[in-house]
Amino acid sequence: xxxxxxxxxxxxxxxxxxxxxxxxxxxxxxxxxxxxxxxxxxxxxxxxxxxxxxxxxxxxxxxxxxxxxxxxxxxxxxxxxxxxxxxxxxxxxxxxxxxxxxxxxxxxxxxxxxxxxxxxxxxxxxxxxxxxxxxxxxxx
Numbered sequence: 001x002x003x004x005x006x007x008x009x010x011x012x013x014x015x016x017x018x019x020x021x022x023x024x025x026x027x028x029x030x031x032x033x034x035x036x037x038x039x040x041x042x043x044x045x046x047x048x049x050x051x052x053x054x055x056x057x058x059x060x061x062x063x064x065x066x067x068x069x070x071x072x073x074x075x076x077x078x079x080x081x082x083x084x085x086x087x088x089x090x091x092x093x094x095x096x097x098x099x100x101x102x103x104x105x106x107x108x109x110x111x112x113x114x115x116x117x118x119x120x121x122x123x124x125x126x127x128x129x130x131x132x133x134x135x136x137x138x139x140x
Contacts, residue, residue: 008087008136009073009080017135018070020128021090025070028093029063031100031115032056039111062089087136097122098129 011017035041035056041049066086073080083090101122104112116122 004139006081006084007138007140008084011132011135011138012070012083013073013077013080015135017132018074020125020132021093021136022067022070023125024090024093024097024129024132025063025067027097027100027116029060031096032060032063034111034115037111039109063093066090090136091133094129094133098126101126 008017012021031038033056035053036049041052066083066089069079069083069086073083097116100112101116101119103109104116104119105123113119
């Protein structure tokens with residue numbers, strides 16, 4: 001029985017998908033670092049905010065680890081295949097970035113506008129995010 005080939009790795013390495021994934025991971029980290037300023041946290045109970053802050057601080061090292069694996073995989077082809085274990089994490093970063101871009105667009109809230117930075121450029125990333133979400137899950 002032959003093992004499946006993760007086509008998501010080909011997308012990341014050979015098709016330039018790593019760029020949107022790295023941007024999403026960077027955004028996700030920025031989001032977690034600034035979670036105290038998030039309108040959702042400010043409006044929630046203080047206890048919930050503390051739990052979310054703790055979870056955020058535990059997630060940041062994972063973002064750094066996955067970012068390093070992606071950068072290393074650009075140099076060493078075999079390393080990219082280790083990322084398939086992190087598909088759910090990559091999806092979470094993509095969804096976070098996508099959600100915050102849409103919130104910045106829809107609400108114009110200062111927090112989201114600062115978080116996404118250049119909104120017109122971020123809006124262009126929405127299409128790339130959708131492509132990445134579908135391609136990173138492909139196996140053959």
